Amino acid sequence: MPFRASFAARSPAPCAHRRTLPGMTDHPARRETPDPAPAGSPAAHPADEDGARAFRELLRGLRVWDTELPSFDPAAAPDDPLPLFRQWLREAAEAGVTEPHTMTLATADAAGAPSVRTLMLHDADERGWHFASHRGSRKGRELRARPRAALGFYWPAVGRQVRVCGPVTAAGPEESAADLHHRSTGALAAALVGRQSEVLGSVEELARASEAAWERARREPEAPVPSWTLYVLHPEEVEFFQGDAQRRHVRLNYRREGGRWVRELLWP
Numbered sequence: 001m002p003f004r005a006s007f008a009a010r011s012p013a014p015c016a017h018r019r020t021l022p023g024m025t026d027h028p029a030r031r032e033t034p035d036p037a038p039a040g041s042p043a044a045h046p047a048d049e050d051g052a053r054a055f056r057e058l059l060r061g062l063r064v065w066d067t068e069l070p071s072f073d074p075a076a077a078p079d080d081p082l083p084l085f086r087q088w089l090r091e092a093a094e095a096g097v098t099e100p101h102t103m104t105l106a107t108a109d110a111a112g113a114p115s116v117r118t119l120m121l122h123d124a125d126e127r128g129w130h131f132a133s134h135r136g137s138r139k140g141r142e143l144r145a146r147p148r149a150a151l152g153f154y155w156p157a158v159g160r161q162v163r164v165c166g167p168v169t170a171a172g173p174e175e176s177a178a179d180l181h182h183r184s185t186g187a188l189a190a191a192l193v194g195r196q197s198e199v200l201g202s203v204e205e206l207a208r209a210s211e212a213a214w215e216r217a218r219r220e221p222e223a224p225v226p227s228w229t230l231y232v233l234h235p236e237e238v239e240f241f242q243g244d245a246q247r248r249h250v251r252l253n254y255r256r257e258g259g260r261w262v263r264e265l266l267w268p
């Protein structure tokens with residue numbers, strides 16, 4: 001993988017580096033002069049520079065927490081994070097957040113390199129937070145190598161974020177199949193296509209596979225998809241973040257300690 005090797009050599013900690021870039025802070029004052037090109041970067045075409053400047057201006061002009069936000073009293077929060085999570089998801093849906101049940105799933109490979117993607121939440125109960133995917137996908141392979149993950153939810157209309165971290169277990173084939181067969185025909189068809197995260201030869205190849213999968217999903221609603229796996233993340237930490245227009249964000253962290261939940265506030 002020469003690309004991966006050279007990227008790692010150039011930028012060993014891309015996220016840490018990006019945190020210090022100008023323009024990444026919270027709405028800095030507008031600048032009249034553009035930022036100089038980073039040292040060592042190739043000379044840019046004037047049209048490219050205009051585009052880059054316009055892009056930076058766009059980012060700097062975008063706002064967050066620019067709407068009336070609900071208040072959150074951490075002193076009134078329940079002992080257990082689950083009812084609060086369910087309440088916040090319901091309130092996000094009621095506030096008009098589209099797809100409030102979608103979340104970011106972070107995993108890491110055997111060497112510790114992280115990766116993220118969006119997934120749908122299938123349930124949250126006393127066992128944990130449930131999601132499903134193909135066992136052979138990148139995330140599936142990473143979860144096999146390192147069975148721990150983090151989930152991130154962001155609901156902009158209410159300025160709320162939730163983070164859930166902990167070990168992950170894979171459910172057995174029966175529970176995984178039952179979860180899939182309760183879902184839509186489209187979900188079954190997508191699962192039947194399979195080969196998730198493998199390199200695809202052409203869009204025509206996908207179109208053919210998808211057409212066959214839809215046809216089978218309609219004809220056989222219980223069609224088995226052996227690689228499809230239900231995963232459960234067992235929470236060890238659940239953090240609730242309530243954004244505030246004055247930037248006095250409330251962060252309430254639940255940490256499992258010796259079989260009970262400890263609650264603590266965090267500096268924003």
Ligand SMILES: Cc1cc2nc3c(=O)[nH]c(=O)nc-3n(C[C@H](O)[C@H](O)[C@H](O)COP(=O)(O)O)c2cc1C
Nearest residue numbers: 102117118119120132133134137138139140196197
């Ligand atoms: C809104 C949304 C919901 C998604 N839900 C799922 C899901 O529930 N399961 C899944 O395997 N992929 C889902 N995906 C696709 C994943 O984001 C991802 O592309 C795919 O799982 C492959 O990830 P991987 O290569 O990291 O394993 C969803 C994508 C979006 C945008």
